[in-house]
Amino acid sequence: MSIELKQVHVLRDGRPILQDLSLTLPERGIVGLSGPSGCGKTTLLHTLCGLLKPDSGTVSGLARGRVGVAFQEDRLLPWLTVRDNLDLVLHDRTRAEIWLERMQLAGQGSQFPHQLSGGMKRRIALARALAFDSDLILLDEPFQGMDDALKQNLYGWVREAAGTRPLLLVTHDAAECDALAGTMWLADGPPLVIFHSR
Template sequence: MQVTFQDVTVRYGEKTVLENFSRTLDFSGVTALLGASGVGKTTFLRVLCGLERPASGRVVGFPARYTCLFQEDRLLPWLSARQNVAIVSGAQKARETLEKVGLGAELDAKPAALSGGMRRRVALARALAHDSAFLLLDEPFRGLDKACRDALLPLLAQEAQRRPVLLVTHDPAEAEQLRAKTWTLHGSPAEL
């Protein structure tokens, strides 16, 4: 899948994050977007999928059906873990996906009863369970220990066999373990 940025500029007040950014990007398998905190990785993702409008320019070729896992878990507090996932996939797939992320025993727990790492895995399960053309993950392993992260990385590799995955991270080890194509944002305004 190819997506083209055409002269995209993004500003927040006086700060320019992207300036006249033009590039055609080829997404296949896992692509890791690396960069220091605050360089503009999340902004890049939000502009890519149309959640944020650039001050000028446009993005062409992004699919209409995509799934995005944000840095915040965005779980519905009145629903159980299973219900939070089932809203995008149905009950059976929700159960299966929660089991894959190690939460088979927590299906009926509400977010308030789960640890931060468990809530993160519910959010990841919801993203994995949603059927779409493209999977965007913004710091999906934030708050998870290394053992948990290492157990979840094969799920992303498996997912990348059926749809492109963009992994936004500051950790090059995640990209290496996934054998991801790697892009690095750097500078101000950011360059790729």
């Protein structure tokens, strides 16, 4: 079953950020979403993952309500080690170690978030979103601050995760969209308007 928004309205301080928005995500694969800051992209992500309840309209197709999310901020739990942050979604220490290797962070599992650089924390947040057994993955600028060689190494894991479920990638980087997204949506607003470009 496809994930679908139907006539969704979200107001912030009386202003419409999402207004009569209807869209359908493909059953699997990567959709790139690009648009100017403040147009409503993050509000869309918050609505899809359940952090914001629409003022009207419906979000359907998330039967289990399980969404893997990497926000612009890493949102790691500071009192847990890197391994324990991954274990929250994996419940399997061996798989946590595998994901640390995939993110080129082998040997960092016993570190705490404050001991990592910003880019390292972003990779842990990305691993947590990709590894989670979810119905949908939402990534908000996941590669920000990473060099091109590192990004290229991580793209394969993003593609693999999107092989069984939809993944919505918000980015300002056209090269990331070209490299990853099978479908590209261009956004403007507020209120958010989405144009399908491919």
